Amino acid sequence: MTIRIANVIEEGKLAGPQVRMVRVAAALRPRAETLIVMPRANSGPFREMCEAHGVPYRALPLTRITKEWRAALAYLLFSPWEVLRLAYLFRRERINLVHASGGSWQYKAVIAARLAGIPAVWHLNDTSTPGWVRRLFQLVQPLASGFIYTSHSVKAYYGQYLSGSRPFAFIPPPVDVSEYDPAAKYSGDEETIALFGDDLVIGTVGNVNPIKGLETLIRAATRLRGLGHAPHVVIVGPIFDRQRGYHRRLLALADELGLDRLHFMGARVDVRPLLARFNVYVCSSVSESWGMALWEAMAMACPVVSTDVGDVARHLRDGEAGFIVPVGDDAAMADRIAEMLDAPARRASMGLRAREAAIPFSPERIASETFALYARLLDK
Known part of the structure; x- marks a missing residue:
């Protein structure tokens, strides 16, 4: 029945x-x-x-x-x-x-x-x-x-x-790994992706609001310049009216720090074309119960750097499929992102392990x- x-x-x-x-x-x-x-x-x-x-x-x-x-x-x-x-x-x-x-x-x-x-x-x-x-x-x-x-x-x-x-x-x-397949070709955002050229790209997906801790990501990206990297920083997600003030504060922070490769992409029906272009996926959240976008990125074989929120540490072994850093610690986040950007072969290997970690769900x-x-x- x-x-x-x-x-x-x-x-x-x-x-x-x-x-x-x-x-x-x-x-x-x-x-x-x-x-x-x-x-x-x-x-x-x-x-x-x-x-x-x-x-x-x-x-x-x-x-x-x-x-x-x-x-x-x-x-x-x-x-x-x-x-x-x-x-x-x-x-x-x-x-x-x-x-x-x-x-x-x-x-x-x-x-x-x-x-x-x-x-x-x-x-x-x-x-x-x-x-x-x-x-x-x-x-x-x-x-x-x-x-x-x-x-x-x-x-x-x-x-x-x-x-x-x-x-x-x-x-x-x-997370449906058949829908998030790094071997597939996804159409969309071709013009934006072309603007990145061969540059390194780090990014995140989620509604723009304080719980996502995007200040930490912006500060970490600024620190990367001192570590020899200036990647594009891509934030994919809607900016609702009640979060316009928060968005303005993020832009002011980026301007104050001189971060000029910051891209707020807005909402996307299909995030896979952008995920496929990310060299590193970053979760900077202050609080999460799970973080679905993180696992979708992992299914796309993105190596990840995530704050220690929700049950991430139960399923993501630090140093294998990605790295876990304390909430709000932009210095640790920058160090771990730089570690990935410095080693393309290790980055690819961690991405494959990230996808393997997502398969059971x-x-x-x-x-x-x-x-x-x-x-x-x-x-x-």
């Missing part, structure tokens, strides 16, 4: 959690049929990805909390009605289990599942949240039937707020681990 899952997220922008939802939903078939529920706002690329993978979805008028007072007021006013609407949808679609994605602040699906009399698994994927989110999570978490933790660091972060013993699993996001394996937890919750 095929079970019916409603996988709900309250953020429509296409990012790591949304990509994970689609990939796992596609790999779960035919064991489970997943209905993805998302907000109407800002979800165009998310819907397109669902359609490309044949995953059914519903786009509802779900509000999300922001610092803007009008959005915050709408969130408070409409959240109760949105919870009721979700509960009605679960009953109408004969959902067997609700999967609440997106992190601890996305609680509506958990409450709606309880109202509909359906078990819910809460997918936690963050290690840094405001105090009010933690307090809200502590109030709502008894309603969840089980939990998925993206990494061990996530479980450690939320452990103090949990009551009772319930099923859980450590399930990282998937296939969508099929991640879907199987997810289904196993679903089955445990439904058997209770």
Whole structure:
């Protein structure tokens, strides 16, 4: 019998959690049929990805909390009605289990599942949240039937707020190494890549926001000049309105340090052409639960230098597929990047090991681990 899952997220922008939802939903078939529920706002690329993978979805008028007072007021006013609407949808679609994605602040699906009399698994994927989110999570978490933790660091972060013993699993996001193949040719960004010529390129992928620690990357790139290198520094990812101020501060820092080979590329539907051109991939994040972009880069055989965030150190042996440096340590980051740039043969060897490290996290394996937890919750 095929079970019916409603996988709900309250953020429509296409990012790591949304990509994970689609990939796992596609790999779960035919064991489970997943209905993805998302907000109407800002979800165009998310819907397109669902359609490309044949995953059914519903786009509802779900509000999300922001610092803007009008959005915050709408969130408070409409959240109760949105919870009721979700509960009605679960009953109408004969959902067997609700999967609440997106992190601890996305609680509506958990409450709606309880109202509909359906078990819910809460997918936690963050290690840094405001105090009010933690307090809200502590109030709502008894309603969840089980939990998925993206990494061990996530479980450690939320452990103090949990009551009772319930099923859980450590399930990282998937990376499809067949889609991220360094031997394939990918079209796109040809003009930009041509501008790099034969110069060295280091880069990163992710939304431009303070959690990504991009100041550390800029300072490390500046230090590289003293180590004999002046690579292009490429940052791929959208700059949302609420992060325009942060972007301006990064540009001012680069100008102050004299870093003139810094490129903010904006969002990309397909990052693979740029990943294929990177000589070294850099994760400078202050906090990450997992870092999907890092693993996609590794699948593309990019050797990596990463801050010690999430479970990176559990799966990436320092000095084999890349290097791990302390959070915020631009000097150590520069030294490790220079070490790679100085040794092309070693860099290539580390890239191959990086790809090998990514292979186990296939969508099929991640879907199987997810289904196993679903089955445990439904058997209770």
